[in-house]
Amino acid sequence: MTVPEYRMSHLRALEAESVHVIREVVAELERPVLLFSGGKDSIVMLRLAEKAFWPARIPFLVMHVDTGHNFPEVLEFRDRRVAELGVQLLVASVPDAIERGLVREPPDGTRNRIQTPVLLDALEKDRFSAAFGGARRDEDKARAKERVFSFRDEFGQWDPKNQRPELWNLYNGRIHLGESIRVFPLSNWTELDIWQYVAEEGIGLPSIYFAHQRSVFERNGMLYADNEFCRPRPGETPSLRRVRYRTVGDASLTAAVESEADTLEKVIAEVASTRVTERGATRGDDKFSEAAMEDRKREGYF
């Protein structure tokens, strides 16, 4: 007689953990919201939320902190996905916030850092007690230290030295009025896990994740798309190259990578063999200092 092994693949184990986290938030916290940018991580997170409550609908709203610097393919995808799921989308708009005087446009035109006050303002206005974010611990060394349930004080700040211990699968979501929890269901996923899961589940992604022809120019060793948000400066000459995006963020800050990977299989092979981290290859915003992410997170960033 053979004894059944009851085996689970690493993707199914990660999926189960994420579903558990998402259900726990809905069971314990009153008004959660899921931050959805149309990027691959938040797309996977939304799929996990769909699974957590099936056959019921996702019991919370979805919010996009919109810098106004968007890739049209991503916005189109965002709206289509939200409509398919029948969830309500809130847009917290950075351009509106600039107009209202909540934040000021930085001189270099990059809006990454001013997203934080806009996010905090939107969370407060709608009195959300928890916000799901798609951040992963493998992205950055400050994130590697952050809890799955990450407590934020009434100013939305993260205090890395004073985090709540997190044991087994017991999460502490207790807060006072005005405080909130950021929840990261994808904490233990890596970039490769995300792609393998996308392939296994047949999840659709915006087309810019796959290799395509685009007019790009080089700046600080990275390839930026020549678009309305990001114009070449004197000495930077755009050329047509075959690229894809590894991350999707503010279109003025997110760089493309040269790639021939135009199918899921090729992207997975590329991700498995790459020697540069996702954020290192594509994010201008993390290059400012050793602790750029820690500092932004302290202020209340995603």
Place this chain on the structure above:
Amino acid sequence: MDLLRFATAGSVDDGKSTLIGRLLYDSKSIFSDQLAAVEAASAAKGDDYVNLALLTDGLRAEREQGITIDVAYRYFATPRRKFIIADTPGHIQYTRNMVTGASTADLAIVLVDARKGLVEQSRRHAFIATLLRVPHLVLAVNKMDLVDFSAQVYEQIRDEFVSFAAKLNVPDLAVIPISALLGDNIVTRSPNTPWYDGPSLLHHLENLHVASDRNLIDTRFPVQYVIRPQSAQHPDYRGYAGTVASGVLKPGDEIMVLPSGFTTTISAIDTPDGPVPEAFPPMAVTIRLTDELDISRGDMICRPHNAPTPAQNIDAMLCWMTERPLQPRQKLLLKHTTRSARAMIKDIHYRLDVNTLHRDETATHLGLNDIGRIQLRTMQPLMVDPYQRNRATGGFILLDETTNTTIAAGMITSAS
């Protein structure tokens, strides 16, 4: 490919960061931009070698002080397995972080410096791993290159540790001589240790059998959330969502719901990908039952002839995690599986010296990072098992009702 979670405890001196750096590097999980950043930071600090600790010590305070404070999670994969490392600090003032890292681990690596042999810290790490019932322990005897790969040094440390481990009830132990710096016995067997006939560390991690570590006997399904779509498509659907804590559930199984004690049968086990013929840990599923019962979050589904006793008097080992000490009569909030209950500390049996395992029965409080045995009483019954038998239904956390912080972790020894 499956998943293995392991915890490492130690300080920079033991070569813990070097070992993790080596595992990540040899499995190609360190990226060139990360390495370049670490090289630049090492040079800026005036180190004459690439300080791999900078790769893992992610917080500003950690880099400034050159110590690991908090648990960091690292990831690497080989063609055989995906690994999650809980990288925890080694000093006694961070015992709570070690306990946290060990709580989810399938395996713990305790590092010793071959030149120094077993020290207080190695015994403490081994004790914490067994207290949290980490099923597999590896004693990595590091810096073998600095003792000329001496079999005698290795055997002496191994024998001493084996006799110490016998007192701790370590379920599975491997003792591996390594040099994290030079790579001996990390990925492949080293020619420098012909007298050692065991596996390399990575081979051990890749091939260890962990499927049988789960408790597949005692069916425990804590109800996490009730799913009722009330939609046109599913007007009468009622499912109980949760994560299987232990045991195996199948449609047709007779089950009992606690604390009510009602019995019924499982009619289906649902996932969004369709019904499944069985559910086992750690699957997250939704269970439908034949009868409509009043079941809500915090209830426990089990089998009529294998059920935990609903208990309010609980004896437990406690790790205290906050500055303000635990006092008898203190009132707290206890979270166990999906159920929370108010609790009061009735008695502190003893405080344990985590270095000598001496029990101080005169202790009147537990301070930050102290471990001790206590008794508490809860306002509502909890469906508990001894932690030794069931990690998922034997562990709990204590919260401070005023500050809402997590202030202790508990491992149940007995309950009534």
